[in-house]
Amino acid sequence: MSKAKVRTGIVGAGFSASFHHEAARRVYCADVEVVGVHAKTQASTQGFAKKHGIQAFDDLDALLDGVDVLHICIPPALHEAVAVKALERGVFPIVEKPLTGYFGDGAENFDGRTASMTQARNGALDSIRRMLAAEAQSKARILYAENWVYAPTIQKEREILEKTKGQILWMHGEEAHSGSHAPSYGHWNLAGGGAMIGKGCHPLTAALYLKRVEGRARFGKPIRPATVTARTHALTQLPDFVDTGHIRADYVDIEDFAMTHVTFQDGTIATVFASDIVLGGVHNWLEVCAGNHRTICNLNPSNQLQTYNPVESQFDDIYVVEKIGTKQGWAMTAPDEDFSHGFPQEIEAFYRAVANGDDVESNSELAADCISAIYSGYVSAGNGGVEEPVTLL
Numbered sequence: 001m002s003k004a005k006v007r008t009g010i011v012g013a014g015f016s017a018s019f020h021h022e023a024a025r026r027v028y029c030a031d032v033e034v035v036g037v038h039a040k041t042q043a044s045t046q047g048f049a050k051k052h053g054i055q056a057f058d059d060l061d062a063l064l065d066g067v068d069v070l071h072i073c074i075p076p077a078l079h080e081a082v083a084v085k086a087l088e089r090g091v092f093p094i095v096e097k098p099l100t101g102y103f104g105d106g107a108e109n110f111d112g113r114t115a116s117m118t119q120a121r122n123g124a125l126d127s128i129r130r131m132l133a134a135e136a137q138s139k140a141r142i143l144y145a146e147n148w149v150y151a152p153t154i155q156k157e158r159e160i161l162e163k164t165k166g167q168i169l170w171m172h173g174e175e176a177h178s179g180s181h182a183p184s185y186g187h188w189n190l191a192g193g194g195a196m197i198g199k200g201c202h203p204l205t206a207a208l209y210l211k212r213v214e215g216r217a218r219f220g221k222p223i224r225p226a227t228v229t230a231r232t233h234a235l236t237q238l239p240d241f242v243d244t245g246h247i248r249a250d251y252v253d254i255e256d257f258a259m260t261h262v263t264f265q266d267g268t269i270a271t272v273f274a275s276d277i278v279l280g281g282v283h284n285w286l287e288v289c290a291g292n293h294r295t296i297c298n299l300n301p302s303n304q305l306q307t308y309n310p311v312e313s314q315f316d317d318i319y320v321v322e323k324i325g326t327k328q329g330w331a332m333t334a335p336d337e338d339f340s341h342g343f344p345q346e347i348e349a350f351y352r353a354v355a356n357g358d359d360v361e362s363n364s365e366l367a368a369d370c371i372s373a374i375y376s377g378y379v380s381a382g383n384g385g386v387e388e389p390v391t392l393l
């Protein structure tokens with residue numbers, strides 16, 4: 001049987017656009033043609049187009065006219081507008097994390113550190129509502145690019161939960177490293193917050209997802225978040241912070257540490273840490289403590305491969321692992337980091353949804369629960385950690 005032809009476009013030409021392009025090229029279930037790219041400047045659009053042998057589009061509408069799928073790989077503040085535009089044309093938006101958020105009140109001197117978090121939550125919930133409404137009106141669906149859902153370790157835990165009907169009592173997890181590379185990160189009005197949304201959304205979504213899986217397996221319906229307690233800190237902005245140059249420290253108005261504690265509808269819990277202050281490469285993991293089993297999902301690092309390199313320069317052109325500070329000595333070298341992070345599996349699943357109408361695990365409801373929980377987390381953190389309800393949309 002011949003494979004369905006799917007035409008695809010990419011908006012954005014930075015870090016995530018590159019791994020989306022790579023994953024789209026590797027799709028097996030459909031015959032994917034990457035038509036072209038549109039980014040902020042002509043130079044970046046043309047540079048990306050030339051590098052990958054695709055067409056450069058100065059105009060997003062022109063790109064949308066010729067595609068079935070749009071990979072949205074641009075700063076979070078732009079996700080809603082572009083996704084809604086795609087949905088209005090029946091184009092499937094693959095939306096990078098976080099789905100959306102609150103990006104200030106438009107004032108030039110907006111400062112996330114002193115802003116009203118109640119207003120932030122209302123703004124984020126309104127944005128989610130607009131996206132869900134556009135999806136409801138569209139023949140396309142939102143495909144939420146949360147790669148943790150598709151990471152092999154998380155998918156193995158899905159199988160365990162489905163087959164053993166286990167009850168998760170507590171999950172704890174973390175995403176951390178020594179600082180995001182993206183220039184937009186650090187400005188609330190571009191990123192919608194700091195570590196809690198930028199990094200915490202990953203383990204949080206995985207935890208929300210696994211509780212949904214448990215609910216589906218045990219009762220035929222997902223178990224969703226009910227309340228959140230959170231704390232945030234800006235450790236690199238402390239007056240006495242000792243800057244040794246190993247940690248990025250130029251954030252403008254965001255937190256670089258967050259602890260988010262979620263209570264689910266059944267009273268069980270998840271605790272997620274997110275930060276920009278951890279050396280030694282990315283630290284991405286989720287541990288599941290169920291009544292009938294325990295699982296440690298190590299996304300990165302994992303010890304599948306360990307290398308010892310006595311001379312730094314020997315590994316100059318060898319990729320070791322994300323955000324590692326040195327390649328000398330022992331390292332948990334990643335044999336296939338994209339695979340461990342779930343990127344190709346995620347994109348394959350999205351094209352199965354487009355080509356065959358398959359359900360997606362990382363859908364708009366999961367994304368909405370994540371953003372809603374995070375902004376209740378910001379309200380809680382603003383009140384010193386008081387428990388806040390999570391609005392389910």
Ligand SMILES: NC(=O)c1ccc[n+]([C@@H]2O[C@H](COP(=O)([O-])OP(=O)(O)OC[C@H]3O[C@@H](n4cnc5c(N)ncnc54)[C@H](O)[C@@H]3O)[C@@H](O)[C@H]2O)c1
Pocket residue numbers: 011012013014015016017038039040041044072073074075076078096097098145147182183184
């Ligand atoms: N899943 C992951 O692990 C992961 C990793 C990195 C980034 N991301 C997400 O990907 C998204 C983009 O981050 P990034 O790291 O690729 O950022 P980046 O800074 O590397 O690239 C951003 C791109 O957006 C483009 N852009 C900015 N404004 C635009 C506009 N108005 N119109 C068209 N293009 C515009 C820029 O030209 C640039 O190419 C963010 O939502 C981020 O959270 C996800």
